[in-house]
Amino acid sequence: MxxxxxxxxxxxxxxxxxxxxxxxxxxxxxxxxxxxxxxxxxxxxxxxxxxxxxxxxxxxxxxxxxxxxxxxxxxxxxxxxxxxxxxxxxxxxxxxxxxxxxxxxxxxxxxxxxxxxxxxxxxxxxxxxxxxxxxxxxxxxxxxxxxxxxxxxxxxxxxxxxxxxxxxxxxxxxxxxxxxxxxxxxxxxxxxxxxxxxxxxxxxxxxxxxxxxxxxxxxxxxxxxxxxxxxxxxxxxxxxxxxxxxxxxxxxxxxxxxxxxxxxxxAYPTRMARHGRIFTHKGPLLINRSLHKESFTSLDPECDCFVCRNHTRAYLHHLFKTYEQNGLMLLSYHNTYFIAKLMQEIRTAIKENNFEKFKKEFEQQYK
Ligand SMILES: [Zn+2]
The missing domain is CATH 3.20.20.105 (Queuine tRNA-ribosyltransferase-like)
Incomplete structure (x- = not known):
């Protein structure tokens, strides 16, 4: 076989x-x-x-x-x-x-x-x-x-x-x-x-x-x-x-x-996470930027990962700025999940003969 x-x-x-x-x-x-x-x-x-x-x-x-x-x-x-x-x-x-x-x-x-x-x-x-x-x-x-x-x-x-x-x-x-x-x-x-x-x-x-x-x-x-x-x-x-x-x-x-x-x-998704560069459906987000200090929304409102369901950008910004290792763990979790989920969606889209439309919509939102 x-x-x-x-x-x-x-x-x-x-x-x-x-x-x-x-x-x-x-x-x-x-x-x-x-x-x-x-x-x-x-x-x-x-x-x-x-x-x-x-x-x-x-x-x-x-x-x-x-x-x-x-x-x-x-x-x-x-x-x-x-x-x-x-x-x-x-x-x-x-x-x-x-x-x-x-x-x-x-x-x-x-x-x-x-x-x-x-x-x-x-x-x-x-x-x-x-x-x-x-x-x-x-x-x-x-x-x-x-x-x-x-x-x-x-x-x-x-x-x-x-x-x-x-x-x-x-x-x-x-x-x-x-x-x-x-x-x-x-x-x-x-x-x-x-x-x-x-x-x-x-x-x-x-x-x-x-x-x-x-x-x-x-x-x-x-x-x-x-x-x-x-x-x-x-x-x-x-x-x-x-x-x-x-x-x-x-x-x-x-x-x-x-x-x-x-x-x-x-190693890109986890390396980016350790540098505070986060994947979201609206494009990359830099968690160290001060605009996230009081941002009580999730990293990516369209992501259903553990981190996005439970934590705010403000909390993750705080952990990142204070060199707290758990911050790097949570950010690495999200980026890894984001790619794993994207691959699942890609496979589904191909099976439904919908990949090109899925890609176009993803790109439009990401940019
Ligand atoms: Zn997430």
Whole structure:
């Protein structure tokens, strides 16, 4: 049986709904994964995520490999047991850490020489080892090791990284051993369409369980990201789930669902909450502004989350201004809920063949 079933396709856009079958449950698509890099979504506890019907998180294989280390996680019985999380989990391979100078020493065709920021030791992570680490961690979906470059490199640099990513994808696929785990490939190619085409065709031929569009949402303008998504999709089989890594803003999620993306992840909603930037149906709200000092209304009158039902902007403004940690928890709860609810509404709209109208109304109100 294929791991992905397409259940609804929009008549007037590429938006679609389906189900991704994983070892820890079925995930209705499109869905968004909060980021739990070290095993925790910052300031949001697992029981709250369950209540919000968040069915999947993404954690970082490389970070978990460094701390607490593979041995401890193996002893605990795998990542799910160690985290106390019994729903689905994706692991990013560590490719994303290539964007952080703290983590990367250098890259060769053999693999990435990562620097451990905790003790400065250097570790060579080959595609085989990235796969072995994820096999051992026991996530539901593993990602291939890819070579991610910063935005704005030249064509030759993107070409090199794309070729390397393709070779690594094959090595990941050949060394993948865990039958309970799906494996997704990641395409690269920067903003060059011909490189994107080569990358997508090569990975498509390897028949991964899903394909991720990598190296996007890192500085290019949104229209470029939209074009690359639409263009890449032409070369991907309809029955393969598409994951766009690193997108977490409500408007961008809508734009990309419209272009056929099924899976998203980003630390954006919780990071914004910690900076006091709150999603509402009328657009972002800055809770630190003094106009909220005496505002006895909810963060978002259209939101039915615990925070919006019980607390006022004035109270949340007060907690935020006095550095009270509970303030950050409540704001992170709301932003995470907002995206989870948006994804539910998107799925319903697609099933009712109403997505484009839903998107338009959401955008009009949000702006
Ligand atoms: Zn709310």
């Amino acid at each position: 294929s791991c992905f079933e397409l259940t609804h396709e929009s008549e007037s856009s590429l938006a679609r709904a389906g189900v991704l079958h994983t070892a820890h449950g079925d995930l209705a698509t499109p869905f968004f994964m909060p980021v739990a890099t070290k095993g925790a979504v910052k300031f949001v506890e697992h029981p709250d995520l369950y209540k919000m019907k968040v069915d999947c998180l993404i954690t970082n294989a490389f970070i978990n490999y460094l701390k607490p280390g593979l041995q401890i996680i193996e002893k605990a019985g795998g990542l799910h047991k160690f985290f106390g999380w019994d729903k689905s989990l994706f692991t990013d391979s560590g490719g994303f850490q290539l964007l952080s100078e703290d983590f990367v020493d250098h890259v060769t065709n053999n693999g990435v020489h990562f620097r451990n920021p905790f003790d400065k030791s250097v570790h060579l992570i080959t595609p085989e080892q990235a796969t072995h680490i994820q096999n051992t961690l026991g996530s539901d979906v593993a990602m291939c090791l890819d070579h991610v470059l910063h935005f704005g490199k030249n064509r030759l640099e993107y070409f090199d990284a794309m070729v390397r990513t393709t070779e690594w994808a094959l090595r990941c696929k050949e060394s993948h051993k865990n039958n309970n785990q799906l494996l997704f490939g990641i395409t690269q190619g920067g903003t060059f369409l011909d490189l994107r085409k080569k990358s997508t065709l090569a990975l498509e031929a390897m028949e991964f369980d899903g394909l991720a569009l990598g190296g996007l949402c890192i500085g290019e303008d949104p229209s470029t990201m939209h074009n690359i998504t639409e263009y890449s999709k032409r070369f991907i089989a309809k029955e393969r789930p598409i994951y766009l890594m690193g997108v977490g803003s409500p408007l961008e999620i809508l734009n990309l669902v419209e272009r056929g993306v099924d899976i998203f992840d980003s």
